[in-house]
Amino acid sequence: MNAQTERNYEAAKPLYATHGIDTDKVIEQLKEIKISLHCWQGDDIRGFLNAGHELTGGISVTGNYPGAARTPEELRQDLEKAFSLIPGKHKLNLHAIYADTEEQIDLNEIEPRHFSKWVDWAKENNLGLDFNPTCFSHPNSSDGFTLSHPNKQIRDFWIDHCKRARKVGAYFGKETGQPCVTNIWIPDGYKDTPVDRLSPRKRLEESLDEIYKEQIDPAYNLDAVESKLFGIGSESYVVGSHEFYMGYGITRQKLIGIDVGHFHPTETVSNKLSSISLFSEGMLLHVSRPVRWDSDHVVTLDDELLEIARELVTHNLLEKTHIGLDFFDASINRVAAWVIGARNTMKALLRAFLEPVEKLKGIEISGDLTTRLALREEFKSYPFGAVWDYYCAIQGVPVREEWLEHVKQYEDNVLSKRS
Numbered sequence: 580m581n582a583q584t585e586r587n588y589e590a591a592k593p594l595y596a597t598h599g600i601d602t603d604k605v606i607e608q609l610k611e612i613k614i615s616l617h618c619w620q621g622d623d624i625r626g627f628l629n630a631g632h633e634l635t636g637g638i639s640v641t642g643n644y645p646g647a648a649r650t651p652e653e654l655r656q657d658l659e660k661a662f663s664l665i666p667g668k669h670k671l672n673l674h675a676i677y678a679d680t681e682e683q684i685d686l687n688e689i690e691p692r693h694f695s696k697w698v699d700w701a702k703e704n705n706l707g708l709d710f711n712p713t714c715f716s717h718p719n720s721s722d723g724f725t726l727s728h729p730n731k732q733i734r735d736f737w738i739d740h741c742k743r744a745r746k747v748g749a750y751f752g753k754e755t756g757q758p759c760v761t762n763i764w765i766p767d768g769y770k771d772t773p774v775d776r777l778s779p780r781k782r783l784e785e786s787l788d789e790i791y792k793e794q795i796d797p798a799y800n801l802d803a804v805e806s807k808l809f810g811i812g813s814e815s816y817v818v819g820s821h822e823f824y825m826g827y828g829i830t831r832q833k834l835i836g837i838d839v840g841h842f843h844p845t846e847t848v849s850n851k852l853s854s855i856s857l858f859s860e861g862m863l864l865h866v867s868r869p870v871r872w873d874s875d876h877v878v879t880l881d882d883e884l885l886e887i888a889r890e891l892v893t894h895n896l897l898e899k900t901h902i903g904l905d906f907f908d909a910s911i912n913r914v915a916a917w918v919i920g921a922r923n924t925m926k927a928l929l930r931a932f933l934e935p936v937e938k939l940k941g942i943e944i945s946g947d948l949t950t951r952l953a954l955r956e957e958f959k960s961y962p963f964g965a966v967w968d969y970y971c972a973i974q975g976v977p978v979r980e981e982w983l984e985h986v987k988q989y990e991d992n993v994l995s996k997r998s
């Protein structure tokens with residue numbers, strides 16, 4: 580380790596210790612955290628099953644930066660590069676359209692064996708796996724409806740797909756020894772104001788009950804349901820709204836999926852977590868960054884991310900929260916996008932661990948709101964970067980912006996050669 584990195588850490592340690600914070604212990608806590616990297620940042624959500632299909636479902640990737648992965652091998656290679664620049668041991672989040680198979684299969688035909696190469700790779704790299712049925716970019720979702728479709732045949736197609744997705748999830752969990760979170764997100768909704776808001780929600784409820792009929796050991800597979808306020812083309816009404824899935828998840832003991840970009844721009848996810856945690860089995864967090872809308876920008880170390888991290892740390896919610904990334908930016912190097920988003924998410928958690936939470940709680944309850952504000956503001960300039968650098972160094976990943984040079988080299992040697 581660079582001597583300066585070590586010296587900086589040794590200098591930071593007593594500053595935190597004064598407030599009862601043991602930085603060595605914090606580092607141990609940070610090592611336990613797993614971030615699920617979303618495979619779809621690597622190829623602009625194209626996938627490999629029916630790769631020619633247009634991206635639909637009210638989500639959009641903009642930019643044409645060269646080097647998107649074209650095959651499962653390329654995607655795994657890119658992910659390996661990204662994981663090598665992020666401290667800790669994490670997970671990969673796959674979508675059904677990323678099946679790695681020579682067979683021509685449709686979404687209602689997926690089986691665990693179509694993902695065995697991903698499992699082999701995950702085991703080699705000591706990674707966990709998460710999964711998602713892909714309820715978009717398919718002719719059966721062309722009118723914007725899937726599990727709530729009025730046509731039973733179409734609904735059944737998607738029900739079948741989601742049932743199979745849970746089996747893939749259980750296979751992932753069994754093979755990797757870590758539970759797989761299988762998350763259902765559907766785009767269903769209307770551009771304009773509907774007459775009947777209730778019937779599609781009733782159909783969605785029935786479809787989900789059918790999908791979840793089979794009990795699966797939670798040691799292998801955990802189910803999550805992800806809500807949304809609006810999408811492109813579903814501005815007026817989304818069937819799977821927050822209220823819908825709050826009710827569904829709580830009554831059916833499912834993880835409540837909360838995507839940072841899926842709410843009104845003035846709503847904050849950080850203010851929801853404590854309430855949801857009181858009533859739910861657990862949460863699936865999609866860390867994203869909405870800019871004016873659900874634009875899925877790369878996650879930066881902004882105030883909301885810090886506030887989310889504080890909530891998770893202050894209330895001991897990390898055990899019941901599964902953290903995944905969800906953004907797609909094709910205007911910058913895609914490997915860098917993963918690294919920036921994941922490192923920022925870890926940094927936010929580190930900063931939260933490095934705050935004197937117990938002391939601040941005492942100050943708050945005593946009514947000394949001046950000290951609360953003063954101390955929190957002062958802590959913003961405490962040397963958390965020294966702890967972060969030390970953590971990166973002991974984890975064997977590049978310190979500070981050194982990682983960027985690795986990405987640039989990779990771009991020159993690998994990504995730029997892709998047409």
Ligand SMILES: C[C@H](O)[C@H](O)[C@@H](O)C(=O)CO
Pocket residue numbers: 619624638711764805807838865873905
């Ligand atoms: C591709 C994912 O399923 C998707 O991003 C989903 O999680 C979402 O957030 C849709 O807006």
Ligand SMILES: [Mn+2]
Pocket residue numbers: 764805838865905
């Ligand atoms: Mn999401």
